[in-house]
Amino acid sequence: MAGTENVSQLSSCNDARAMIVRAKEEGIETVWDRLAAQEPQCGYCSLGVSCRNCSMGPCRVDPFGEGPQKGVCGADADIIVARNLGRTIAAGAAAHSDHGRDILEVFGELAEGATSGYELRDKVKLEALAEEWGIEVEGRDSQEIALELADAMMEDFGSRKTCLGFSDRLPHERRELWAKLGITPRGIDRESVEMLHRTHMGVDNDYVNTLLHGLRTSLSDGWGGSMVATELSDVMFGTPKPNTSKINLGTLRAECVNIALHGHNPLLSDVIMQAAEDQELVALAKEKGAEGINLVGLCCTGNELQMRTGIPMAGNHLMQELVILTGALDAMVVDYQCIMPAVTDVAKCFHTEVISTADKAKFTGATHISFDPHRGYEIGKQIVRKGIEAYTNRNPERVRIPEGTVEMMAGFSVEAILGALGGTPEPLVEAIKAGKIRGAVGVVGCNNPKVQQDLGHVTLTKRLIENDILVLVTGCSAVANGKAGLMMPAAAEMAGPGLKEVCESLGIPPVLHMGSCVDNTRILTLAAALANYLGTDIDKLPLAGAAPEWYSEKAVSIGAYVVASGIYTVLGVQPAIFGSPNVVNLLAAGLEDVVGAKFAVEADPEKAALLIRRHIETKREGLGLPFVEAAKIAAEAA
Amino acid sequence: MKTIFVNPERCVGCRQCEFACAVEHSASRDPAQAVFESPPPRSRIHVMPGRWYNTSFPNRCRHCNPAPCQQVCPTAAITRDAEHDLVMTDAGKCIACAMCAMVCPFDAVTFHEAANGGPARVVALKCDGCLERIAAGQPPACVEACKSGALVYGELNELIAEGRAREASVVLTSAVASQSASTRPPDHVLGWRAWGTTATELNEGVHHGRH
Incomplete structure (x- = not known):
């Protein structure tokens, strides 16, 4: 099988390597073979400059300037890239939100007593959510409350609202900013549908306008569909608490x-x-x-x-x-x-x-x-x-099962983290203020066969915790870091002195498992809670996001809602936007002045760690906290 | 003789070969960085639409022997690499007089500043057969990028033999139908371009069964 000659380059995990070797021996095709067969992949599509939205096309713009610079309709590289990115975000948001709707529908039927095998396992959370959504709790039974909550959440999917039910979690400044920019998400389904409309030929022909709606679409996922999925899953299946299990x-x-x-x-x-x-x-x-x-x-x-x-x-x-x-x-x-x-x-x-x-x-x-x-x-x-x-x-x-397992701790919901801190974010805030914890970073996202499996996640995470940065993980990143042994309390040894001290005193790992990829909303909720506690906006906090090995449309939506929520995000795999320098400049620079955060693309996790550390120190400086000159961290890289 | 052989009936007009060629002849050889380079890298292969809907032909230097471009170049900037049987240009000697382009039967020579080194002026650019890649045992960039089999690399006679069986019926038809179109190479340089046009048209027609 082509592409598996150098197995150690494909995955950093021994269990994976053993099975790749077996696949090679037995002639069984895997994802790495298929990637090798596709290479070199379509250059136009990789740069985002191909458009097949209509049958005057398909069209592509020559990124080297010699061939056509406009599609048949007249769309240039900026419009085509923005259209494609917009549709990618819409697909990702739709995936998360449809998942959320499926949970919500069963939740509604459970409330009606029509299901088998389900129960309301966390009634405390149910009541907390109901109160958040303005639903009367006193003197009512759980099913009644659940029924009304289900109805209220269903409304969020439609087009009769002007903002989403969870938006009250946000700092006031962030809500004002979104309103000013016209990117407040109105309905969970609505924004994705509108994006498909806008990217139809002859609708939104201004790339900035399209991309702003891209942010709104992603927010309908992060503060809408995904959040519904997370919160109701907790009510139905139990809010996660730290537990130890095995992996690989x-x-x-x-x-x-x-x-x-x-x-x-x-x-x-x-x-x-x-x-x-x-x-x-x-x-x-x-x-x-x-x-x-x-x-x-x-x-x-x-x-x-x-x-x-x-x-x-x-x-x-x-x-x-x-x-x-x-x-x-x-x-x-x-x-x-x-x-x-x-x-x-x-x-x-x-x-x-x-x-x-x-x-x-x-x-x-x-x-x-x-x-x-x-x-x-x-x-x-x-x-x-x-x-x-x-x-x-x-x-x-x-049967050839690679031997050995690794222990990992999972289940750090926001409730569990606050519980570990004694019910208030104060100890975390104090540790950040004192500089024991420099900041917190969500290392999230997928695997991608273009990146050596788990290397991006694990290298970046190690560099961050070594430098006293608390890492929050979800999805494939959680699995990667679990396998690397970073998610047991004993891994505090691998953290810098400040983070180590905090982890040891609380008995927690330096890398916290916050759940699945819809559960990135837990990170949003935590970030918003910290901002509210400090009376500031999210973009002022020493936080960052990273998706070192992302592959999916959902990851693009996540990246966009994290940035639109005010958190700097570093991607390890290049998104299909490089055919438009204008779009690249907007996302990697211009957005900073719009939403207080921007994207960066850095394939090397070592360099990504430096970018993030510099960013965190800059934010610390902005908050008047002890900080290290960002330039000094840059010098370290040279 | 190893060469890049074209199966025009398999060309879907995706232009991946152009993209790969431009990247291969960029300073960075990295698609993400190449688009930001100045001067921009240029493809030396050009996919041109055919006369019929959804037909196209990836056109590149055929590395003729004898090569008309080499014959007319006044500064001897065009030479033949004997080992790989490739017609090569020396950008340093090129004076951009375009004589080569005027006699090229396939209009395969273009004039740009080279992105991957050379003098900071416009010079003749054309396919270099990806000499570095083939020396390293890799296929030429355009061939690697072609997923439809329109561009293949190998021993010329072997590739022809492969096609011979496959296309026997078409060739027989075309031989009868196109006797009037002469494809004899001309005796003088002056006739090369006209001959190239005739040969290309005939080729395109043959492969779509229209001769």
Whole structure:
């Protein structure tokens, strides 16, 4: 297989390397082979200067100036790049928000008593949310409250509102700024739909205007759809609390029926978890010769489970084919998002049963078991039974599970962090003021085969904690840092002296698992709470975001809402905008004067760490806190 | 003789070869940085639309032998690399008189400042066969970028033999239908351009079954 000759360059994880070698030996194609076959990738598309929005086209602008400089309609590179970026944000926001809606719909039906396998596990959070949304709590039962909250949140998806329900979490200054710029998100679905409208030929032909709406669209995700997903998942499945579990491919157990839960939405995986404990099914598994049923997580479904119940994590995005290559995976149950169509091809080389469950996400070569929350528990059992049946087809001679697991701590919801701090952000603020913690950075986002797997996440995170910067992680980054051993309290040893002291006194790791990728909203909520506590705006705080290995449209939406919320963000993979120097200048410089934050693109995580450290010290200076001259950090790089 | 061979019927007009060529001949050889370079890097391969809808032809220096451009260059800036059988230009000697372009049967020579070194003035630019890449065992940049098989690199006779079987029927048809179109190379330089035009048209027609 082309592209796997130098396995150590493809992944920094030993479990992944072992499986890539196996794929090579057995001629099984993986993501790295497909990337090699695509290279060099389309130059016009990489730079964002190709447009296929209409059939006067497709068109592309010659970035070297010799060929056409305008599409048939007259759109130049600026307009084409802005249109494409706008649509990317809309797709990402739509993915998160549709996930949020799915949770909300089941939440609403749960309130009506129409579901099976669900309950309101965190009633304290339910009441807190209800109060936040102006819903009467006193003397009412939970279902009544939930019903009214569901209705109120449904309204946020439509077009009858002028701002979103969660916007009260924001500092007043930020809300004023968005209103002034005309980027206050009005409805969760509305902004994505409007973006598709604007990027139709002949609508928004001003790239700045398009991109401003891009920010609004992303905000409808971050402070809307994703936030609904996070908050209601907590109510239904429990607000995460710190717990310790295991991670990497070694979590698969040769003696058990292994079922991987892959995707993003916890609705289904929660009932499967219940079904896996069903006595009848456990007995069936034993009857077939297994010792039991072993559930493992993959990607963000894995994060959702791990942070709430401690179910072990098999791996992140680039592990999804490799987990099948262990030969020990009996079923891969998928919901949606980031599930490569290739998993069914790899599964064909083994006994693994791929089970799709969302009617909006079917896979050729998979068995489809349509998920219905009204019969949640029953369907959960049906799926687990399917996994047990597949186990009987397993060939023990083909089982090659890389040995060893790593321990990691997950489950740092905002509530858990504030709990650890004694119920108030004050100790954190004091540690930041004193300089023990210089600032906090969200290292988030995906894996991308263009980057050595997990190297970007882990290198950047290590450099930040070494320099007393608290790191908050979600999604694939959480998995990467967990595997690297950075997410146990003992990892405080790897932190700078100030952060180490704080971590040791609280018994927490220097890298905090805040959840799945919709849970980036937890970081927003925390940032807003800190700003409110200090009576300032988010952009004044010593915070930053980073997505060292991002790949997905959702990540673009996340990056945009983080920046629009006032947090500087460094991307490790180049977005498709470089064909328009004007758009690049706006996003990497001009936005600073608009929303108080901007983007940077830096492929080298070592350099990204320097950029972030400089930024954090500059913000500390702005707040009148002890700071290090940014120029000194720059000099260190030279 | 190894060369870049064109299968025009497979060209989808995506212009990836142009992009890859420009990047290969940039100072940075990195697509993200190349777009910001001054002078801008220039492609030496040009995809031109055919006469029929959705047809196109990636046109580049054919490294003729004898090469008319080499014959007419007054400063001996054009030479032949014997090892790789490539027609090479020496930017330092080029006086941008454009004699080479005037006699080129394929209009494959353009005039720009080179982005990857050389004098800070306009000189003749054309395909250099990606000499550095092939010396390092890599295919030329345009061939690597071509995902449809319109551009292939290999031993000329082997590539022709591959196509021979595939296109036998088309060739037989065209040979009968186009007897009147002479493709004999001219005896004098003056006739080269006209000959190139005829050959290109015939080629395009043959591959689309219209002769």
